Amino acid sequence: ILMNLKKIIPILEWLPNYNKSLFKDDLVAGIIVGIILIPQGIAYALIAGLPPIYGLYCALAPQVMYAIFGSSRQVAIGPVAMDSLIVATGVSTLALAGSDSYISIAILLALLVGLIQFFMGVFRLGFVVNLLSKPVITGFTSAIALIIGLNQFGNLFGVDFTQSDQIQHLIKNIWEQLANYSSHTTLIGCFSIVLIIIFRKINKKIPNALIVVILGILVIKYFGKSLGDVSIIRDIPSGLPSFGVPNFDIDQIRELLPIALTLVMVGYLETISIGKSLEAKQEEYRIRPNQELIALGLSNLVGSLFQAYPISSSFSRSAVNQESGGKTGMAALISVVMVLLTVLFFTPLFYHLPKTVLAAIIIVAVFGLINIKEALYLLKVNHLDFWLMLSTFIGTLLLGIEFGIIVGVGLSLIVLIFRTSR
Numbered sequence: 001i002l003m004n005l006k007k008i009i010p011i012l013e014w015l016p017n018y019n020k021s022l023f024k025d026d027l028v029a030g031i032i033v034g035i036i037l038i039p040q041g042i043a044y045a046l047i048a049g050l051p052p053i054y055g056l057y058c059a060l061a062p063q064v065m066y067a068i069f070g071s072s073r074q075v076a077i078g079p080v081a082m083d084s085l086i087v088a089t090g091v092s093t094l095a096l097a098g099s100d101s102y103i104s105i106a107i108l109l110a111l112l113v114g115l116i117q118f119f120m121g122v123f124r125l126g127f128v129v130n131l132l133s134k135p136v137i138t139g140f141t142s143a144i145a146l147i148i149g150l151n152q153f154g155n156l157f158g159v160d161f162t163q164s165d166q167i168q169h170l171i172k173n174i175w176e177q178l179a180n181y182s183s184h185t186t187l188i189g190c191f192s193i194v195l196i197i198i199f200r201k202i203n204k205k206i207p208n209a210l211i212v213v214i215l216g217i218l219v220i221k222y223f224g225k226s227l228g229d230v231s232i233i234r235d236i237p238s239g240l241p242s243f244g245v246p247n248f249d250i251d252q253i254r255e256l257l258p259i260a261l262t263l264v265m266v267g268y269l270e271t272i273s274i275g276k277s278l279e280a281k282q283e284e285y286r287i288r289p290n291q292e293l294i295a296l297g298l299s300n301l302v303g304s305l306f307q308a309y310p311i312s313s314s315f316s317r318s319a320v321n322q323e324s325g326g327k328t329g330m331a332a333l334i335s336v337v338m339v340l341l342t343v344l345f346f347t348p349l350f351y352h353l354p355k356t357v358l359a360a361i362i363i364v365a366v367f368g369l370i371n372i373k374e375a376l377y378l379l380k381v382n383h384l385d386f387w388l389m390l391s392t393f394i395g396t397l398l399l400g401i402e403f404g405i406i407v408g409v410g411l412s413l414i415v416l417i418f419r420t421s422r
Contacts, residue, residue, distance in 0.1 A: 029326030030334025090259030118297025139392030158185030
C-alpha cells in the first residue's frame, strides 16, 4: 500500500527521511527563489492584465499542491511569463483588462486548465507530449519569449500601446509610439537591464531582480518629485486571497476552451522540459509525466479556489532553485512562507516600484529563452528539424500563440508520418 501511496503522493518518498542537512540546502534555495518570485509575480500579473497581487496569489496554493504531488523535487511552480501572455491574449477578447469580470474569467480559466490536466494525468495521456518534437518546442518558446519581451517595451519606454501576440502589430505599435517615450522612464528601465546583465555575468546566484527593485523604489521615493512622469505600481492590497469557487458560465467556458487547451499543452511542455533537464543532473528521483499532469492539474484547480490564474513551471526559478542547492519540495514550501509574509505585511513597500523596472526584469528573463544555439546546431546537423523549428517560430510570431501551437503540432505530425514511411 505504501508503495502505491508514494506513487500517488510523491512527497512521501522524501519526507520520512528528511534531515537537517537537507533543510539547510532547501532553506537557502527557498529564500533565494522566494526573493526572485516576489518581483516576478508582480511583473507577470501585469503581463496577464491583472492587478499585481494576483501574481503573488499564484505563488501560494499552487506551490503547496505541487510540493505534495509533483514528481520533480526541484521544479519551481508559480506565475510564468508565457502563460501570463496567453491568459492576456485569451481573456482580453472577453472582458476589459483589470476589470472584475476579467479577473473572474482568468480564475475560471485556471479551474478549466486544472481539470483538463488532472483528467489527462488520471487517464495517462502524458504521451500526448510526444506529438510535439523538440524543434517545435524550441521554435514555439523562442517566439513567445520574443513576443513577451516586445510587449514590455511600452512599460520600458513609458508609452501606451496595446498588447498583442502578433509581431507585426507589435513592431508597428512600437514604431508609432517611439516619439512619445518618457526619457526618465527609459533611463531607469535601460539602466536596470544593464545592471541585471552585469550581475548575471558576475554570479547567477546574486538576486539581481531584487536589487534593481530596491534601487528603483529608492530612486522614486527620494527623487520622485522630479520624476513625475515615471509610472509606478502604487497600492497593492495586502491580505490573504479569499476562498471561493469560480463563477461557472457555460458560454464563457465554451469560449475559453481553445485558450485552456493551449495553456494545458504549454504548461505541461514547460514542466516536462524543465523537469527532464533538472532530472539529468541528479540520481535521487525520476520524473513521471502522468504524475506531473496530475500535480499541475491539482495546482491549477486548488489555485483557482484561492484566486490564482493559470500557473506552470518557471525556467528561471527552477534553474536558480537547483543551482542554489534546493534538494526537495521543502524549498518550495519555504518560498510560499516568504510570499505569505510579503502578502500579509510587506505589500506597501512596493508602492513606489517603477513599472519600467519590472519590464526590465521580464525582458532580460525572457530574452534568455530565445534559443539561438539550438537553431545553429540544427542547421548544421539536421536540416528537416531546423526548418520545422523555423516554421513554428515564424508561424507563432505572425499568427499568434494559438495558431503557433496548431502549426507546430501539424508540422510535427507530417514529419512523423514522413519519417515512419521512410
